[in-house]
Amino acid sequence: MHLAPLACHGEPALSLPPSAIIAGALTRTFGDRIAVNTVSFEVAAGEVFGFLGPNGAGKSTTARMLTGFINPTSGRALVAGIDMAQHPSEARRHIGVVPEEANVYADLSVWANVMLMAELHAVPKATRIERATHLLERFDLAGRATQKGAQLSKGLRQRLMLCMALVSEPQILFLDEPTSGLDVASARLIRDIVSEQNRTRGMTVFLTTHNMDEADQLCHRVAIIDKGRLAAIDTPDALRARVNSRRSVEVRFAQFSGRPGDLASELDHTEVTLLPNGFRAYTPQPGALAQEIAVHGAAMGLRIESMATLVPTLEDVFLSITSHAAAKADAKEVA
Ligand SMILES: Nc1ncnc2c1ncn2[C@@H]1O[C@H](COP(=O)(O)OP(=O)(O)OP(=O)(O)O)[C@@H](O)[C@H]1O
Ligand SMILES: [Mg+2]
Incomplete structure (x- = not known):
């Protein structure tokens, strides 16, 4: 069998899938405030990429630079391989945009x-x-x-706005908090259609959101931005694995069968959140903790109604990463 050469004239033999979006050290200042600080990432063609961060973190500013609504102070934004600053009209032909405020x-x-x-x-x-x-x-x-x-x-x-952004069948869709403030049915409809267009047409999606479940359901990868800087970037599963200590046991007791708070305070070195008729206790070893709860609970006359082990949510990851960054910044200020 004769195989045609894969490459000639010094081209690489295997080419990687092209990046739909490239943010290269994107930076934007407003006066002396640095809204986005040397943010770099790539989004592969066909990927759904989530951009999470607290209020004021720089999500919309990043989205606006990538879609050519504002210019970066420094750094580069490429969409579909085209430099947004150099060829804005050509670049915009490949994208659909749903900005933060529906206009x-x-x-x-x-x-x-x-x-x-x-x-x-x-x-x-x-x-x-x-x-x-x-x-x-x-x-x-x-x-x-x-x-x-x-x-x-x-x-x-x-x-x-979604209809308007999709009518050109864009290669890349930018959504800035598309479901914020919407009822459950409207939010689900939007998520379903975005996901459908990704699966059927291979549309790349860049999505900013505060909704961790939304990011978990829709996104292949997620970036977390905090105070203008990229704090983490990975798949939702890999991010969850970083905070494995946030696994927890949630237990509910039959009503009036005792005082769950007394049992909770007996669990040494365990962070506990009290719930109606029970509590949630965080631990890296949920099996051992569940046993401890069952034994101590029985001794205290508490009847267990339900008990479940919960894996960390993306919200746990988000809080852990952003509060960590905040604590570090505070420590620097004190020093
Ligand atoms: N046009 C502007 N002029 C001055 N400052 C701005 C402007 N746009 C954004 N900022 C500032 O830049 C920072 C990042 O704002 P940005 O809107 O990107 O945040 P965000 O992550 O989208 O927040 P939110 O979750 O509230 O939408 C904030 O401190 C904000 O006040
Ligand atoms: Mg915003």
């Missing part, structure tokens, strides 16, 4: 808003009508096609 045209109808966005991306007429019809149905907005943007509630506006 639909208030005086245009739902349908006209989607059409306008499709025209801006030069989507041919027949295709834009077909896509808009499908998207409005999928986002449960078909019955509101003639309503003006101004008449929409926050959740409906956000769904319209």
Whole structure:
């Protein structure tokens, strides 16, 4: 069998999948405040990448630099291999953006808003009508096609923003807290459609969020940003493994069968959170702790109703990483 050479003229024999997004030492200052400080990461094509951080951490500022809404003070932003500062129009052709504040045209109808966005991306007429019809149905907005943007509630506006961002079938979608403040059904609809577009079209997604469950469900990898600096970047599972000591045992007792607080205070060297009729105790060895609770509980006349071992959540990871960083910063200030 004859195999064609993989490469010639000195090209690498195996090429890695291209990066959809590259942040290269991105930095942005506002006056003397450093909002984003030398942040570097790459997002692979087809990846759903979560960007987590407390309020004011620099998430939106990073998203705005990557989408060309503001210029970095220093560093580079590349999307689909194109430098955003050098070729902004070309770069923007590959992306869809849902910014922090939904900004639909208030005086245009739902349908006209989607059409306008499709025209801006030069989507041919027949295709834009077909896509808009499908998207409005999928986002449960078909019955509101003639309503003006101004008449929409926050959740409906956000769904319209998603339609507008998706009508050009972008290679890369940027979402800045897409489900914040939305009801459970709207939030789920948005998550389902984003995930569907990732699976079926291979769309890359950059998503900022405060919702740890959302990041856990949707993201292949997650970055945590704190005070403008990248504090961690990994898969949700690998991040959870970092805080294994945050495994816990949650126990509930039959009502009026004793005082769970007394038992909780007997568990030496264990951090405990009291709950109605029980408590949650954190430990790296949940098996041994569960036994201890059962033995001591029986001796104190407490009847166990339920007991479960809980693995760390992304929220535990987030709190551990960001409070650690805050403690370090405080220590520096004192020194
Ligand atoms: N246009 C601006 N002018 C001055 N300061 C700004 C501006 N935009 C952002 N900042 C500051 O930069 C820092 C990062 O803000 P950014 O909006 O990126 O945070 P965030 O992580 O998106 O927060 P949130 O979770 O509240 O949305 C904050 O201290 C903020 O006050
Ligand atoms: Mg923000």
